[in-house]
Amino acid sequence: MTFAVLAPVLAPLLAACGYAVLGWNKATAWLGALAAGALLASAILLSGTAQAVTVWGLLRVDALSSFMLVVIGAVALLAMLAMLASPAYLAAEPATGHTQARAARRFGVLTQSFIAAMALAVLASNLGVMWVAIEATTILTAFLVGFHPSKQATEAAWKYVVICSAGIVLAFLGLVIVHYAALHAGLAPSDALDGAALAHHAAGLDPGVMRIAAVLLVLxxxxxxxxxxxxxxxxxxxxxxxxxxxxxxxxxLLSVAFYAILRVKVIADVALGPATMRVLLVAAALASLAVAALLLLAQRDYKRLLAYSSIEHMGLLALGAAIGTRLALAAVLLHILGHGLGKSALFLSSGHLHQTLGSSRIDAARGLAQRSPLLAGAFGLGLLALLGMPPFSLFASELGIVRAGFAAGLGWAIALALLLMLVIVAAIGRHGRRMLLGTPDPALPPVTPPATMQPTAPAIALHRTATVTVIAALVACALLGITTGPLGDLLHGAATIAGATP
Structure with missing residues (x-):
């Protein structure tokens, strides 16, 4: 069992070492996919464990952390299968052969280290270790955000580092305050940031101190x-x-950060009562939905459109967590998995589209159904999943959150959220219609791989890999909308760990 707990972190770290030593070539191209497969397999094995398992006092697996490992493993496997064609992605860059090889090596090392850091964050039994792992994801992904040598990518990387670092400093201050409250409540220094110990002794934590900590940690x-x-x-x-x-x-990654909020909520609800976290999370949820609705209306870039929809879905997670009942939290966890699958399919499709068009402008993709029916079909189905249309799982999870909200007396917040979601559906639907069903401009470039990728095997590999991974993600998302199958017991167990009320 110890090996199964360590495997989600060790497998991607070993793959990162393999890329660092051997580089990216035909012999190592499958390392990332194999590591993601091992992570997912170990997550499935751990999900069958009836009791929480602690390793070395640092790692702890319960139903909630094993569910998050399933999400990480599933999305990582999809992304790593797409990355098998990433050398072709890099070949489109104006660089020498030596620089291409070095860039591919760096890409492999960073992505595998990033996955390992996310796995460590959900496995950490100590809130301080979880904080370190989440901060590590910021450092690693900053280099990936700025991977392409452009002014826009560099600016985005700096903006990402500055804002997320400011946030992580607030979280650090919150943890310092929690540590102070735990010591004054009589906990041993070794248990002062242990999640299980804090949850067990939360009733003895000073409410005034914990209220400040809760605000800082949520922010x-x-x-x-x-x-x-x-x-x-x-x-x-x-x-x-x-x-x-x-x-x-x-x-x-967004869901891993939200997982940290769920762990904090378990402690804060006992120390302060559910009202404090409910107010904070409802405010964050409605603000996020409002921001997404307003900015999606005038969006002109399909990758940014997908990014703004992520803000909407994080807002829905916050709303479900604020409700806090078993139905709401089970729906939140199902939403995390469904959003991961659906959004992965869309971003992989958008990457293929951007690679072939050379632009992420919505107008550049106009009339996609006539220019590339297969790609248009995959992207269109992904948008339907994202909008919560049946049979995709986001429909079931959103319906669960709405039902739970009305039952818990938060009808006003649910009504306002539904109004904002209607605006979001209208905005995304309008932009999607322009992309997929609009009349193509004869002056627009054909939907074919760029000259640097034709008609070589890498171009074919990129197309096939993108198509297979996107279809697999959408099929899985649709199946989850019909039945959760063996995940049902895990969802309810994870909801209980997350502090679900009857």
Missing amino acids: GFGAKAGLAPMHAWLPDAHSQAPAPVSALMSGV
Whole structure:
């Protein structure tokens, strides 16, 4: 069991070492996918564990952390399969052969280290270790956001680092205050930041001190989760990062940061009562939905459109967590998985589209259904999943959050959220219609790979890999909308760990 707990962190770290030593070539191209497969397999194995398992006092696996490992493994596997064609992605850059090889090596090392850091964040039993792992994701992904040598990518990377670092400093201050409250409540120094110990002794923590800590922690981790008002980094970073990295950031990194908020909520609800976190999360949820609705209306870039929709979905997670019932939290966790699958499919499709068009402007993709029916179909289905249309799982999870909200007496917040979601659906639907069903301009370039990728095997590999991974993600998302299958018990167990009330 110890090996199964360590595997989610060790597998991607070993793959990163492999890329660092051997570079990216035919012999090592599958390392990332194999590591992601090992992560997912170990997550599935751990999900069957009835009791929480602690390793070395630093790592702890329960239903909630094992569910998050399943999300990380699933999205990472999709992204890594797409990355098998990433050398072709790099070949489109105006660089020498030596620089291409060095860039591919760096890309592999950074992405695998990034996945390992996310796995460590959800496995950490100590809130301080979790904070360190989340900060590590900021450092690693900053280089990935600025991977392409352009002014826009560099600016996006700096903006990402500044805002997320400011947020993580607030979270650090919150943890210092929690540590202070724990010591004064009589906890041993070794247990003062242990999540399980804090949850067990939360009733003895000073309410005044913990209220300050809760605000700082929600703001701090909320910045990394893309919640308003600390959301400004997200559209730039997600639109400038390479497509597999955008899929990882939007599909799972935001959820890992929100996982930290759920862990804090378990402690704060006992120490302060549920009202404090409910007010904070409802405010963040409605602000995030309002920001997404307003900015999506005038959007002209399809990658930024996907990024702003991530702010909407993080807002829905915050709203479900604020409700706090078993139904709401189970719906939140299902939404995390469904959003990860659907958003990964869309970002991988958008990366293929951007690679072939050379532009991320919505107008450049006008009439896509006539120019590339297969790509248009995949992108269109991804948009339907993102908008919460049946049979995709986001429909079931959003319906669960709405039902739970009305039952918990938060009908006013649900009504306002539904109004904002209608605006978002209308905005994304209008932009999607222009992209997919509009009349193509004869002056627009054909939807074919760029000259640097024709008609070589890498170009074919990029097309096939993008198509297969996108279809797999959408099929999985649709199946989850019909039945959660073996995930049902895990969802309810994870919701209980997250502090669900009856």
